[in-house]
Amino acid sequence: MEVMIGLEVHCQLDTKSKLFCSDSTDHHGKPPNADTCPICLGFPGSKPKVNKKAIDYAIMIGMALNCKIAERMWFSRKTYFYPDLPKNFQITQYEVPVASDGYLNVGSSRIRIRRVHIEEDPARLVHMGGDITSAEYVLIDYNRSGTPLAEIVTEPDFKNTKDVRAFLQKLASMLEHLGVYDSSEEGSLRIDANVSIEGGERVEVKNISGFENVEKALNYEIVRQNGMRRMEVEVERETRHFDAESRTTKSLRKKETEDEYGYIFEPDLPEIHINGNWMENVRSAMPELPDQRVARFVREYGLTDYSAGVIVYTDKRLADFFEGCCRIYGRPAEVANWTINYLLKSLNWRSERIGASKVREETFVELLQMIDSGEITERYAKELIKEYVDSGESPRKIVGMEGDGGAAPLEEAVAKVAAENRAAVEELRAGKGEVMGFLIGRVLAETGKRGDPKAIREAIMNYLNGPEAGMPR
Amino acid sequence: MFGLIKSLVKDHLYTLKSTKFDTEGFIEDVLAKSRRLQEQYSPFIAINDSANAEGAGGMLYGLPVSVKDNICTRGLQTTAGSRILEGYVPPFDATAVAKVRQVGGIVIGKTAMDEFGFGTFATTCAYGVPKNPFDKDRSCGGSSGGAACVTAAADFPHIALAQSTGGSITAPAAFTGTVGLTPTYGRVSRYGLIDFSNSMDKIGVISRCVYDSALMLSVMSGYDPLDSTSSAMPSQDYTKYMTDSLVGVRIAVPREYFSDVVDRRISERVMDALAQLEDCGATYESVSLATTKYAIAAYYLIAVSEASTNLAKYCGLRYGLHDSIDGNFDAYFSKVRSEGFGEEAKRRIILGTFARLAGFRDAYYLKALKVRTKIIEEFKEVFRKFDVIATPSMPILPPRFSEIERMAPIEKYNVDLLTTAPNMAGVPTLSVPTGTVGGLPSGMQLIADHFREDALVKVGSVCEGLKWK
């Protein structure tokens, strides 16, 4: 049975003020409802006025997604009642979105983009005394209400959840490259997914935050729908809510059907005419896009397409990090290798993105330099990187800190091992090279598995040739 | 019998500028008189007991102004005539009110109106129905009924801020023998006007004479950054267009506005007026506005479609009528809304919700918007050759409340047949009294092209000097 998945990605646009009023979109450290005014609370008599930046950003997104940009567009009212909607209608776009008919290539698949439109974010609800299905009442914080959103709607072109994840990662990286989206903001990317299995009705899973959750929600939904099919229960058209804790989807409400939204033109907002000049201004302000950056990484740093793709499509900040490291350290192949194979794995294991992590270019380069200088072995470095990602401390400091707990400098360790293994030392002196491995092993044990075997071998040879050799200690 | 009195505004403002004036005593006196008016005719929803004069030295310093109750007044209850906004005190002034206060206008009270403007007779107000000063058994017209009532009955200088969507200034002005100015859509900021139908709502004036309306328009008009649909055309002093000569003025007289459904006594008065205007130098000619017969249907479909979305926000959460929170949001919203909205509001919500439903949207809402385009084009065509259009204001004389009660909704809507087309086209209109017919006032509606309020003031000012047989 073929699975069909379509996405609606809601991206909070990183503007300073809201979509239709001048309240701040930065609510850090502010109490609920602090960033509100009569406009975003829909007080009688208030009128919206559109933020031009939000339109610029949406045009940019449309261009980056290879869309046609509307020459004339307007806003519409989508009317439905919900406690998070101050006016009980949402100002959105209906007939003519800012951009339409585009695509984004993900690996070998092309995902068609149906439309990109601008709309206002509803408020945040806190369900008191239960979850959305069991709460006694809700508390409403309208700080988020009126934040500009770009809604990116795909065609149902996804056949599996892996492609969904790859698409979302590439899309997020693209949005970050455009500078229209702040990935560090919680809930700045929210996804509704339509899932249907060949021949069945479409089920919408609403408001999923985070890429892992999208995968989980979709996997659950596919299993659920397949199960229903096998039991010969009809899959109904409905809206479901993803519960991140139980990793399941729950039936929410029978969705208003499209004909009940009763769209009308938003009469408080005049038409927008996007002329050639405006388009040119936006186009010329477009920063480097992920695909261009991948090509440049291949060209400038000599990376493989694969490596460049992993670095750039994972996360813009990872790509920035990579370039930063290259500037300090050079040797892009080494940086790429350690970034992709060890650093990224470590971050992923912790479900952390580099921007939110404690990893810094200087300290990461320090780790690479420690390998080069033989201060640590590669094998040890692979262990160390986990600790480094955990603490963000300078790798040298991490090594030093552990040293305080019993590890001794190399010479001391060699002397100690030699004193304890006089017989082996004598054998070595007598030319029995095979005991060298044993001694190195002892020294490594003494230093807490740190140190380059080559350096240890050298230190042992020095010891043999040194003044105290052979002398009883 | 109640007569038509001339304005006291000009003399009052002149006196204030030239002599020392006891402002507090004056306001006390005006408020006392307003309370008496309230007892007699109930034109107010609220009287502003803490009325004061700010803006010393301003153009309107010391002038009592009433404000229709759908225009927000900071610190003074604003209900739009609906129970669902009972007790609501806006945290801000409408831009028009702020401008009036800035130049010294004194807000004396909020005037009664049909709930959210939904009516032609001011009989759907949740806080009492204003009575016509000419005959207390008759309607003042609506929806700005209270505004017209105070204007007609006050024996103190006063100008009323009113509002029209489809005729809510012209109807009450005609029924009370007052002047009603409905400006071009966007001429006066709508910020702070409680929405009925945003693409047609206009704040305007009801006053004793044309000069007063022109004066108030000069104060209120102009671009407002808070209203995206307000016009960038600079404001001007409209009183300077007061004149006594109409040489070169071309007046169009559309046949469709003089049909059988219009009371002959009213249209005869308009013809009489035209003959006298001709003596003042104007010329007039019969024209056809063939789209007139579609105006009511198109107007109501647009109006209820927009209104039914505007009224969605009233649900007992953030302001206005509340109830105890129990049940889910669906049950709670339905409970509060059913308690708070009156019969006509519910009817228009139902009608509007229907007209917007997918499947009907194209046939009703979208169709109406296209018909509006044709209506606008037709007006534009006429204004290529003419300065103003002259029509009767209302097809009937002020009806008795008992008659209104017997009318079906569609019969009431049909009374708007002369006002809906210019209102949905957003062209400015001026209703001027044409004397009384059998003791009841009648009026003539002048219509001009977009932003040509100057032509209305010009012709209107001459109309004030006309004599009635």
Next chain:
Amino acid sequence: MVDYTRIDGALMDRLAKIAKLNLTEEESVSYAQQLKDILEVFKVLDEVDTKDVRPSFQPTKIENIWREDLAEAHEWSPLESTRHSENLYFKGPKIV
């Protein structure tokens, strides 16, 4: 599915539900009749040829009105007009 071509009790129930109004049986019957009467009269619009006519969202031509992206705090008390609040939040009815 409701048959919208028939203005009957079922349609009135649907409209009332969408618009969040509780209608009494009596209201429902009388609104249905009035809706019929009104729409009958409004049929006159069918006469108008509107092929290739653009809808007028606004009566006058206005376009490209916007604000620049400047944030500004609004000094006010958002909870002043509500009866339902808790810890600086608005309080509202549950969803389900």
